[in-house]
Amino acid sequence: MIQRPKYLKNLIDLKDMDLVKIITGVRRAGKSVLLMLYRDYLLAHGIADANIIYINFEDYEMQLVQTEAQLRHILDQRLQHDQRQYILLDEIQNVTGWQRVINGVCVSFDCDIVITGSNAKMLSGELATLLSGRYVEIPIYPFSFREFLVAKNIDPESRTVDRAFKEYAQFGGFPAVTLANEAVKDQILKGIYDTVLLNDVSLRGSVRDIGSLKAVVGFLADNTGQLVQPNKIANTLKAEGLAISPHTISRYLELLADAFLFYRARQYDLRGRQYLRTAGKYFMIDPGLRRIATDRRAGNFSNQLENIVYTELQRRGYTIDVGKLGAQEIDFIARKNAAILYVSRAA
Structure with a gap:
């Protein structure tokens, strides 16, 4: 073990x-x-x-x-x-x-x-x-990058760390995936993805339209790091020929969060010192699952990095919001006890 x-x-x-x-x-x-x-x-x-x-x-x-x-x-x-x-x-x-x-x-x-x-x-x-x-x-979360290195017996000071991070960003940190041969990693990820959607979301939430559910998951995974709300998702999917009501999408979002597949970061106005009743950002639990949900599209690496940083802050016990300061956005306001971190990705 x-x-x-x-x-x-x-x-x-x-x-x-x-x-x-x-x-x-x-x-x-x-x-x-x-x-x-x-x-x-x-x-x-x-x-x-x-x-x-x-x-x-x-x-x-x-x-x-x-x-x-x-x-x-x-x-x-x-x-x-x-x-x-x-x-x-x-x-x-x-x-x-x-x-x-x-x-x-x-x-x-x-x-x-x-x-x-x-x-x-x-x-x-x-x-x-x-x-x-x-x-x-x-x-508990899938492996952090540090745990990933330990599981793979990679020295954090070695020259192979950059290559290891590329693998982590591509396949994620689920233990079974980390230890598997590369040829079967996607098969394992697909099995995890399908099991979570079918058992922990669809079955538990009595969702019959699996196609619509997967479309919403695909949208969220493809728009990691973007401010979204049910109406925006509904309009985008409608333009692609898929009619899902904002109410149904809101229910899907709740079920996906309950299954720990996505986490929502609310937007916090630093000047007004209040949460905004607008859009939030959704982050997927694992970069490997995100890639499976988007049909293996690479996507924007900056947004992928933002997702990895968000999950790491969660793993470290922070409560995380998206900051708004006038017209500017702060990627994350991370709070733990009396400590507050203001985080912006460098990529």
């Missing part, structure tokens, strides 16, 4: 705290691997295997566990009142009513709980009500 020391340290630092740890991120970013790394850490530090409950709900034998009652039945067979237990539940979002089960386990048992999911909606609604103040999100 590929080590993800930063994320693992985050989990270890939160170990045994009275908080449910929720690992979120786009599919295939490494959530399941991180959970297994944490399990290995627990075993290596004296936690008995019998006191670790590990369930991956995408495993063959667990795919039929879809209801609250079925989840309770599975856990009831292994939960104990006289032992501290570590409960690791992978891709739990497809189980209806899982929030109530997790809340009940927190209240009734001495346990440390870590769960993963590929949809942002799992952090809202009933979970937010039941576990208010008692959960912490750990977002």
Whole structure:
């Protein structure tokens, strides 16, 4: 397994705290691997295997566990009142009513709980009500460029770094893609792209018109770094012979963000000190997926670089807006705690 020391340290630092740890991120970013790394850490530090409950709900034998009652039945067979237990539940979002089960386990048992999911909606609604103040999100992303270099055993000071960055900008940082031979990288990316669109967007959002959904994704991917809004997207696609209402596009944008495929940066007026109710910028989670979504067109490298910078700032824990100062634009206003960074790309 590929080590993800930063994320693992985050989990270890939160170990045994009275908080449910929720690992979120786009599919295939490494959530399941991180959970297994944490399990290995627990075993290596004296936690008995019998006191670790590990369930991956995408495993063959667990795919039929879809209801609250079925989840309770599975856990009831292994939960104990006289032992501290570590409960690791992978891709739990497809189980209806899982929030109530997790809340009940927190209240009734001495346990440390870590769960993963590929949809942002799992952090809202009933979970937010039941576990208010008692959960912490750990977002995970595909490899950063630094992680990419480590995975490829490339010295950051070597002369091959420039070539490595070109590969990173082309194929992105999904772990499976990074470690694959170049001949199959696009096949793997296409599989990830289709799975996210079909399982995490279309199926979850009951979207029947996959063609329209892909057209919106293609527009966003092709216009990375540009200010866009639903009306603009609708008008552009209409000119290309595809009629999609702004309301439908707004719904698609929400579903794509929930699946962690895109992130939206709002526009902030520095003089007026307020967010503008206008367009925003959308950034795709991975440069490799962006290329697949645009039918492998290279596109504008400056905009690609802006996308990579945005994702890196997200990875480092910043909240990011697009700045407006009179007629000028600041690429990013990045905030974390009391720190504020004003970022403009050099390319």
